Amino acid sequence: MTETARAERSAPHPYVGMWVTENGHIRHELLPNGRYDEQRGNRRSAYQGRYSVTGSHIDYVDDTGFSADGEFVSLDVLHHGGMVFRRER
Template identity: 35%
Template sequence: MAFTQIVQALGAFTARVIPAAKPARPLEIDLDLPARLSPAERAAIGTWITEDGAMQLELRRDGRFDKTKAAEQVRYRGRYEVDDNRLYFEGDSGTVALGQLRRGVLDIGEKRFRKAA
């Protein structure tokens, strides 16, 4: 038996033993389109400032926040989640806080934030 015949026979044998790869399906998730936001999430997103102007809190659409204290130029970052009128904050340093959004006022601990114009 010639070498080429052996290779062809081996190829035919492996084609029967090993199934052919399935064709790749197109990705069903469109990563460019943002997810639909709930009304509570839409109300929370934006820039919030304390009544005395000492702190600024930016809630971004991607679930991240930046909190800045104006006098000290200190910046805190982390993530947040919205559950109806409650906001759960977790800083990158591990600190956690609970906020509540009512009638355009965001209460986090003793601080009251209003949406920036």
């Protein structure tokens, strides 16, 4: 693999960071290493797993094997599981 290809593969996509529902109940942290950590209410790390982003589409697979997906409608809005998440700044 060339240095350029290696750098492109390891470069984080623009969606890395914390995503939160409007009521603050669900928080998804998209980590730069392709993992995510989800908090629900007061339950930290309620779900953890890996994710991949292709264009504006995200696919999740949690560590139990459950899968889900979503769509980034902008750099600050994610639609996932019938919910709207906003990037936390």
